Structure formats: C-alpha cells, structure tokens
Amino acid sequence: MAAGNHTQVSEFLLLGLSEDPELQPLLFGLLLSTYLVTVLGNLLIILIISSDSHLHTPMYFFLSNLSFVDICFTSTTVPKMLVNIQAESKDISYIGCFTQVYFFMIFAGLDGFLLTVMAYDRFVAICHPLHYTVIMNPRLCVLLVLMCWFIIFWVSLLHILLLRWLTFCIGTEIPHFFCELAQVLKLACSDTLINNIVLYVATALLGAFPLVGILFSYSHIVSSLMRMSSAEGKYKAFSTCGSHLSAVSLYYGTSLGVYFSSAVTHSSHRNSIASVMYTVVTPMLNPFIYSLRNKDVKGALGRLLREASSCL
Numbered sequence: 001m002a003a004g005n006h007t008q009v010s011e012f013l014l015l016g017l018s019e020d021p022e023l024q025p026l027l028f029g030l031l032l033s034t035y036l037v038t039v040l041g042n043l044l045i046i047l048i049i050s051s052d053s054h055l056h057t058p059m060y061f062f063l064s065n066l067s068f069v070d071i072c073f074t075s076t077t078v079p080k081m082l083v084n085i086q087a088e089s090k091d092i093s094y095i096g097c098f099t100q101v102y103f104f105m106i107f108a109g110l111d112g113f114l115l116t117v118m119a120y121d122r123f124v125a126i127c128h129p130l131h132y133t134v135i136m137n138p139r140l141c142v143l144l145v146l147m148c149w150f151i152i153f154w155v156s157l158l159h160i161l162l163l164r165w166l167t168f169c170i171g172t173e174i175p176h177f178f179c180e181l182a183q184v185l186k187l188a189c190s191d192t193l194i195n196n197i198v199l200y201v202a203t204a205l206l207g208a209f210p211l212v213g214i215l216f217s218y219s220h221i222v223s224s225l226m227r228m229s230s231a232e233g234k235y236k237a238f239s240t241c242g243s244h245l246s247a248v249s250l251y252y253g254t255s256l257g258v259y260f261s262s263a264v265t266h267s268s269h270r271n272s273i274a275s276v277m278y279t280v281v282t283p284m285l286n287p288f289i290y291s292l293r294n295k296d297v298k299g300a301l302g303r304l305l306r307e308a309s310s311c312l
Contacts, residue, residue, distance in 0.1 A: 012097050012184075013090040013173045016081065017272055028085045034284050035078045041287030042067035045297070052300040058121050058136040059240075063290060065145055066114045066247075070283035073107035076100055077178040077279055090173075097179040098160055105156040105181065109206055113148035115248050116210040116217075120144075122241050123217035127224045155202050162195050176272045178279070214248055246289045254278035 017027060045067040049055045080100065084090060092100070125132050159181060167190040176183050181199060185192045221241060228234045254277040291297045 011091050011093050012168075012179065014081075014084060014092050014177060014179070015090065015173055015175050015272075016084065016177045017276070024085050024088075028082060031078055031082055031085075031280070034280055035074060035082070038074050038280075038284040038287075039071055041284065041291075042071045044301075045287050045290060048297060048300045048304055051304060055296060055300055058138075058141045059118065059125070060296075061141050062114055062118045062121060062145070066111070066118070067287065069107050069110045069114060070286055072103070073111060074280060074283045076103045076107060081177050092174075092179065097174075097184065098163060100179040101163065101181050101184060102156050102160045104178065105159060106152050109152035109155070110148055111251060112206065112210040113152065114145075115244070115251060116213040117144050117148065118244050119214040119217040119248070122244060123220055125240065126221050152206070155206065158198060159195075159202070162198060166190050166192065166195070176275070180275070211252065218245075243290045243294050247286055250282050250285060250289070251278065254282055 018024075046064050049060045049064045077100070080092065080096070084092075121136060124135050128135065163181070163184065166185075166188040168187060169189045172187050174180075174183050174187065185195050185199070188195075218241070225234050225238060254274075257274060257277065291301065
C-alpha cells in the first residue's frame with residue numbers, strides 16, 4: 001500500500017439503475033414519490049411521538065430515533081440519484097463519494113443497532129414486567145442510543161481513513177446507484193487487502209451481534225409467552241412485538257437477500273436493483289408498519305388530527 005493518498009481522480013461515475021433514456025422519467029417519478037413518502041411518513045411518526053405524552057416511553061423513544069435514522073439513511077442515496085437523473089449526469093465528486101460511503105455505513109449500521117435495542121426493550125417489558133420502569137430508565141435509554149452512535153461512528157471513520165490511502169484510476173465507473181464501500185474497493189488500483197479484512201471483520205461483528213441479540217431476546221420472549229396461561233395475555237404481549245418483528249424481518253430479509261443475490265448472480269445490475277429494497281423501500285414501509293399495526297400510534301394520530309382540525 002502506498003504511503004500516502006495518490007488518488008488520480010477528482011470524480012467517479014455512478015452507472016445508476018438503468019442506462020435506458022426512456023426509463024429515466026419513470027425512475028425519477030418513482031424515486032421522488034418514494035423519497036417524499038419516506039421523509040413525510042417518518043417525520044409524522046416523530047411528530048406523533050413527541051406531541052403525545054402517552055407515547056413518552058422507552059419503546060417509542062427508540063422508534064422516534066429509528067424514524068430519524070431512516071430519513072437520514074434514504075437521504076444519503078436518493079437525492080443524489082434524483083439530481084443525476086434530472087441533470088442526465090453520472091458524476092459524483094471524489095469527496096462526495098467518500099462522504100456518501102461514510103454516512104451510508106453510519107445509518108445502515110444504526111438501523112440494525114436500534115432494532116436490536118428495541119428487541120431488548122421488548123424482552124425486558126415481557127420477561128421482566130415488574131422491573132421494566134427501573135431497568136429501562138431514561139438514562140439507560142439515552143445511553144444505549146449514544147453507544148450505538150459512538151460505535152458505528154468510529155467503525156465508519158476507520159473505513160474512510162483506510163479508503164483515503166487507496167489509488168483510483170481516471171474514468172472509474174461504479175456499477176451502482178450510490179457509492180457502496182464494497183463496490184468502491186473493487187475499483188481501486190492499489191492493494192486493498194487491509195481494507196477488505198477490516199470490511200469483513202466489521203460486517204461479521206456488526207451484522208452478527210445485533211442479529212444474535214434480536215434472536216436471543218425473542219427466544220426468551222417466546223419462552224415467556226408459552227408459560228402464560230391466559231390466551232388474552234399472550235395476545236396482548238405478542239401484539240406489542242408485532243410491529244417490531246415486521247420491521248426486523250423486512251430489514252434483515254432484504255439485506256440478506258441482497259447479500260445472497262450478489263454471492264450467487266455476480267451481476268452488478270441485479271445487485272443494484274436488489275439494493276433498492278433495503279435502501280429505499282424498507283425506510284418507506286417502516287412508518288406504515290408502526291402506524292397500521294400499532295393501536296397506540298393510531299390513537300395518537302387520531303388525537304393529533306382532531307387537535308389540528310379544531311385549530312382550523
């Protein structure tokens with residue numbers, strides 16, 4: 001590896017989802033509408049939770065953080081893609097690409113961490129209900145969120161610092177609609193051994209530990225539900241986990257789907273299309289999952305709408 005940053009390029013080329021000119025207006029309309037729904041839906045979730053005192057609980061504190069992260073997550077990729085389609089350009093600056101890599105890793109990682117923290121919250125609520133308010137106190141909730149930010153911040157920064165030392169040749173094309181770290185590493189002209197080792201270790205640890213934590217929490221939750229004698233109690237307890245289970249299934253289902261499809265097909269075009277599922281579609285669906293399947297959120301939304309109509 002060269003002792004310094006000898007990068008020879010000032011920009012990269014993002015090939016996008018399709019190079020067919022006739023599809024560009026359709027892609028622009030779909031992406032713009034999806035992005036607006038994602039931002040407005042997650043902002044509405046944050047507004048509902050912040051304005052209703054009934055939702056000032058640990059579970060909804062974590063949900064509001066997840067909604068904020070989802071807005072930032074989709075904002076790292078979609079706006080640049082919309083600008084490129086509208087301007088009929090594929091360019092992304094060197095600094096812009098690395099910035100996109102950095103923030104994409106942060107918010108993708110935070111999604112997994114927050115889903116794990118929310119699983120732990122449900123574990124304490126169902127398995128230790130008498131001690132819930134003591135364990136899940138406001139200080140611990142804030143500490144858990146800050147710890148998630150702290151870990152992913154430094155891991156992402158390490159990737160970027162290592163990436164800065166690589167050499168890229170002029171005219172580098174990225175066969176994706178955003179700067180993904182794995183795709184950028186494949187296009188480097190210099191040795192990427194250390195980068196790949198750090199990437200594999202970080203992916204294994206940051207992917208495996210949250211998933212193991214979620215599985216551990218829900219194994220104990222299911223065990224506690226099986227010991228309950230009341231069918232009504234089982235339903236009430238499980239209903240509080242329904243929305244979270246749906247979000248977990250959607251996030252990890254689409255992420256693992258992209259991973260396995262890339263390992264099997266080796267087609268960059270198909271992989272980029274599959275990546276739309278967890279980078280664009282999943283953040284858009286989360287507000288619907290937590291609003292349509294959650295009585296508390298629906299009730300708070302009704303109260304908010306009544307208050308708004310009374311002010312008109």
